[in-house]
Amino acid sequence: MINSSSDNVKKLNSINRRMFIIGSCKFFIMIGLISRLFFLQVKENKKYLTLSDKNRIREWKLAPVRGEFHDYFGNIIAGNFEAYQLHIIPEEVEDFRYVIYRLKDLLELSERDFKKIIKKKNEIKPWETLIVSDNLDWIKFSKINNQLYDLNGVKPVISISRNYPYKEIYTHVLGYVSQANEMDIEKSESIKKNFVPGLKVGKVGLEKSFEKKLIGSNDIERYEVNAYGRRISQLEFQKGKKGQNLKLTLDTEVQQLANELLKEKSGSICVMDIYTGSIIAMHSSPSFDPNHFVFGISQDDWQVIRNNPMKPLVNKTLQGTYSPGSTIKPIVALSALENGIIDTNFTVKCTGKTEMYDQTYHCWKKKGHGFVSLRNAMKQSCDTYFYEVARKLGVDRLNETAKKFGLGEKVFGNLFDIEKNGLVPSTQWKKNALGKGWLLGETIITGIGQGYIQTTPIQLCLMTAQIANGGYKIYPNIFMEDNEKNEPKDKFTQLFQSSTNIKIVQDAMFGSTNEVMGTSYRSRIDDPIYQFAGKTGTSQVKRITERERELDLKTFEIPYEERDHALYVAFGPYKNPRYALSVVVEHGGNGSTTAAPMAKKLFKLIIDRHSIRESIKKDRYMDT
């Protein structure tokens, strides 16, 4: 009993001692757990809270609303319209097969489109949106709406999309938008930032150049999602910013007239304000409807555009380089006057052809013009006179003047990435580019705008404008905003040494249009309000052989590709000039018969609209 009780005491001592050891261990472990909890929940709370939000919140970006383009009078020339679309969320549809076949019937989908939709459906998650149709016409859209009771899970949606109300009128200025591809995303930071599937971005023209301003910013929807990515509830809707609206200096009516004049023809018309440099119209023909591109152009439409021999995809105003032909003569004359080579009394006898450097150079008039002075030579566009002047002047001095007046370099700088430089040759240029010495014969033909010299229609227009405004430098622009702000410093620097020389050239151009024997006399307007002065040009596409010269074929008798380009540059009203224009009709035959009559119609409209334009300008100043 004593043994047993002493053993009991020992046992009790042992167990209590051990309990104490374990108890203290427990205490410290408990403290450990609490501190771990404290660490996670209090100290690192922010980190885990962020992680938890990252888990549960997902953002959905919606396509931003693109900024609009307005013309000078505020008409929307590239706007947004509500596209009727049809969306389906597959998991919300009870019987997907039934619904999709019903839709196939209602929308009259082709077998190919239908297969595409089925394929798309299989690629996406069942709770993601399937776009069945992105641009339905109103009839089909309302048909679907009427049948909705039968189409469980189909959602008619109105979405904002690009629209060009004037169709082909502005295509070459604005360009067009289309679905962004990987290249677009890679190249542009703003596209990358705002990208959503199906985003439309500018592909060419101003739409492309001003992507950054136009694109705007996404609407953002924040949803709470579960572990499988399904949306549970919308937490937030952040309205995006609409892209900036851009106002252009263009006049839709003039643009429309230009389009009409060049209908069925290939060519370009541009009109410019000779003081501000504002572009009033800038059209290249043939054009195409940019609306086709917004939802992806069909293969057939694309082939029609691509295979058109008149090349609708080329913006001829900026990209087309032409020999200026006789339209260069005002510059040749000015250059010669400025350099003191000739004066107004200088005369040349034109016999229809002249022998220089063992070669025969022909005047366009076989019989010759007889004795001609500068004014008459310009008026009748005598080639022989200008051969002689060019010979005396030399190509390098001509080059200097031509460059001053805007030839040989991009008019809009980097605004359009497609714009061409054109080419004004010089002896140095030929040595560098071709590695050959300059031939004197080449100077002769440069004097009548043939040979190496290449100009774009917009350059010709700028050249004419700068002659018309009395010889002062201007910077053509197409945006209203640029008119006041950041004007280049050398705007209105004078490009001449003696203003009389400019006057002489202007007067000669007046004669060319408004006096008997003038090349564009038939296109003149007698009313001094509209009276304009101009210079025709006919640019040879190929060398005329002796045989052809003998035949003296009429324009319509020559194959289209071999016909001459018709050119015309002009400014008006003559008494108080304000606008300059250039007209180029590819393979149009003769400048005086094809291009000059267009100018007549244009001036009529432009000058009529001048006062409206001015009144708007006044309003604008009143506002600010």
Add this chain to the structure above:
Amino acid sequence: MYQHTRLTKNRFNLFQKFRDFDYILLTCILLLGLISLMTMYSTDGGKILFHTKSHFTKLIVFTIMMLIFSFINIKYWFLIGYFFYVIVIGLLVWTYLFGIKSSGSQRWIDLYFINLQPSELMKICIILCLAKFFHRMKLENVNSIYTILTSLIIILLPMGLVIVQPDLGTALLIAISGIAVLWFAGINHKYFLYTMMGFLISLPFIISFLKPYQKLRVLTFLNPDRDPLGAGYQIIQSKIAVGSGGIFGKGFLKGTQSYLEFLPEKHTDFIFTLFSEEFGFVGSAFLLIIYAIIIYRIIAIGASSRSYFAKIFCYSFGAAIFVYIVINMSMVLGLVPIVGSPLPIMSYGGSSMLATMIGFGIVMSAKVHNQQPIA
């Protein structure tokens, strides 16, 4: 005086038994039950669905069972010690032969009203068995080879049966319950030290014997980010849930991690994660304190018990419960690798709750009958 006390105590009438209840322990258990019900309601998405109903039923049934067990004299618990052990060993063998297979392991017996997991019961009955084994033993005999070998066999036999299920986690918890008893019985410190060292040394060797999924768990524990969507997913999401709870939590029924189904196993092993997300540091600390009080009460009951059996049972049970809680929480908080171990009472699962409630019942019985000597 002594006589008098004995007499009155001997009567053991119902009224007296009620009076001798440990009301603090009972309150804490009921509070825990209530919290677990709330949490279960939250896991069901704020609706009374299957898990909530089932948990509620079990809670009621097993609490009543616990109260009934409290009235059973501690000496009868002593009597059935070995018998209970043999029965559960039988059940484990039965499980091995005819158990229900689910997700690659065979752990359950279908009893129609409940799927019984005998390995959970083993956690409690190994304590009962070993406590009985050491009750009469003299201290000098405790460290004899015979005693140590016998007790090791008692522990290793059920462990083996559980490991083959396979369920390493529960097997380890059974071992820990058994080892706790050995410790309190007075087995020499040295043996524990040696075993511990031996275990640590052979750890790399043991790991090479682990099943691929178990190895993965260990690797994942060491670096959860090595496979964030696969093996590391549970632990990462669990830490995010707990961490995002903050001081006061996201609020009842507002735990986004669990609602949006980022949390795996939220009913069972990861129930604390959900609770912690919704009630934050304050709630979690509160829960830990309740557990601490329960453990403290169990130890206190053991200390006030007259019989060595009751003492050893209470101490060991207290230690075992503590280990279950610590392992579960450490797992959830990313402190130990993931082992399937439920949180007592909180986790959904009948067998675990049954075992825990039996334990509480016996402890309560020890309190009510704390003057009962056991022959």
